[in-house]
Amino acid sequence: MAIENKDHKDLKPVAPMIEQPHTYETISDAVGSIILSKPQPVGWHIMLGIGMFLASFLGISVAYLFLNGTGAWGLNMPVAWGFAIVNFVWWIGIGHAGTLISAILLLLRQEWRNAINRFAEAMTIFAVACAGMYPLLHLGRPWVAFFILPYPNTMGLWPQFRSPLLWDVFAISTYASVSILFWFLGLIPDFAMLRDRAKNIWVKRIYGAVALGWRGSARHWHRYEMASLLLAGLCTPLVVSVHSIVSFDFAIGIVPGWHTTIFPPYFVAGAIYAGFAMVLTILLPVRSWYNMKSLITDYHIDNMAKVMLATSLIVAYGYICEAFFAFYTNNQYEAFMMANRFNGPYAWSYWALIFCNIIAPQFLWSRKIRSNVWALWWITIVVGIGMWLERYVIIITSLTRDFMPSSWGTYHGTPWDWGIYIGTLGFFVVCMCLFIRLLPLLAVHEVRISQHNMTGHDHH
């Protein structure tokens, strides 16, 4: 078995990468039948229903926002960036797990990624879509959003190229387009599999059209491998660059608590942390509803939990650095910023953040907890909340109490802020449900490669 480590017998994985017996045929069946023949499980219907209910909050809140302006949100000086930027950074971060799994783990030849990369990439795209809504809604006049693009205009003006907000536009749009391209490329052979398995001629034609004439010839596979390697190469810097640029939104500013060089690495680690938590939050129930435990095994779950543990330690290092810098620079504003986080009016959010992001994941040191799906699932929920709180703390504590006490203030999200946040959660869940229903949940051809590596040439 490829995954067995011969030097360290004790470090054997908790489960094989694919629970045998499986053949190429049964793998295709397990994935294809979800779309083509089997009725959807009760869990799927419940998830879709909840998602649609929550998504309706988005419609109502956005309609109210457009009719009344961004005053509907709790924004007021000194906090002109509230939930919109908190949620934006949260969602963008969640997307990063997908890119990490699909690009970096591919280049590092981490074969266990094969079973989860499709799912994680889908999550990336939907998370980026959710994130992208917030800057547009925050404009107040979303129909003039094209002003942020550099195009020849009658005003004779270019956007401000020195602003990290403009860098965001390029970073996020590149990220979204490369992610969609990579995702679609991987789907092509699986679309062809669905085309060949479908009975209904129209289903055949729809999957056939998106399969772009894939016949699985050696030349097709050669080009496919080349293209996915190139796209993986393109995606790899994006994992690091996108969230670095998002962190510049803060780090370029001079507000205490924002103006630090630790921000880019600590934001990237936090993004991957939140992303893996979200993958597990959704993957754990889906795996059980669709009886996928033989393909997405405890081995995958265990690995993802370990990635969460590692990134939680990096994030913890970031928090410690922030406190240390405040002490070591001997700068009264930095010191006050830290004291304000520990003791100020928003101290509850800071201590909740420390609990969620640093204390809770320490349970993952135990293999027992990593293999207990319920315990793991709850930890992923706690981490998701913690990563949201991280952005809340950074933005709210720093802006409400900056340099001059005369300009201090308070901030609280209004019901409309919560409505949009809950709404994007619903939108995300609906998108995931449609993805499960219409597209292959696993990259069938990649799982077959794992099967081949595990069983050798003879066993088909």
Add this chain to the structure above:
Amino acid sequence: MISLNGKGNSVAPVFPPGVNSLVRWSIAGGVVLVLTVVGLASALYWSPLVTDVNVAKEQPVPFSHHRHVSANGIDCRYCHTTVETSSFAGIPPTETCMTCHSVILNDQEMFKPVVDSWESGKPMEWTRLNDMPDFVYFNHSIHIDKGIGCNHCHSNETAKIEDMRLTVKAQTFHMSWCLDCHKDPSQYIRPKDEVFNMDWEPGSVDAKNSYEAFGVANQEELGAKLVKDYNVEVEQLTNCSICHR
């Protein structure tokens, strides 16, 4: 187009023949379509359909600048009285018209709205041609005072304000058009006493007389000198708050 299923049997084709070439052509077609749409949209956006340049609008009376200025030689300021002192150049009240028209044309059908306005005391309602958006604080007096001539903004190559039989908007008044001068006013600035000279434009006969009078060779040198003499602070002309307050 025959595909094979897993068991090696031939199955019916999913798509009719010819779909492959359709797909190939649609890639090129898509590029052409996008370029065409963008090109047409941008051409439309710069055309008189949107900018209103050289488009005569419906007016209560067919007022002719040609008749009043070129033919009769009336000065701009006879009607646009506040152009040197106020942000608004001023549209003349009916009383100004009647200084002459109490005895000229007042029995003509086309002149009736002016007579009606005179008798009822209700001002004329002209259709505005040069309308700035509300977020632009344009001021005529500062431009006149710093040597920007009327015809620089109110005439173009084909339509001279003094020769307009029906009045039209002569320039787009796009922000990029404003900025062209605000970035470098020396291209267009003229001596203050030539502001109301409709024949003065850089390089014209009248302009060459000015160059001679100032002892300079061309507009570039005159512009540099006048910008300095008139204390035009070019650096601040592109501050947002110069026009948007």
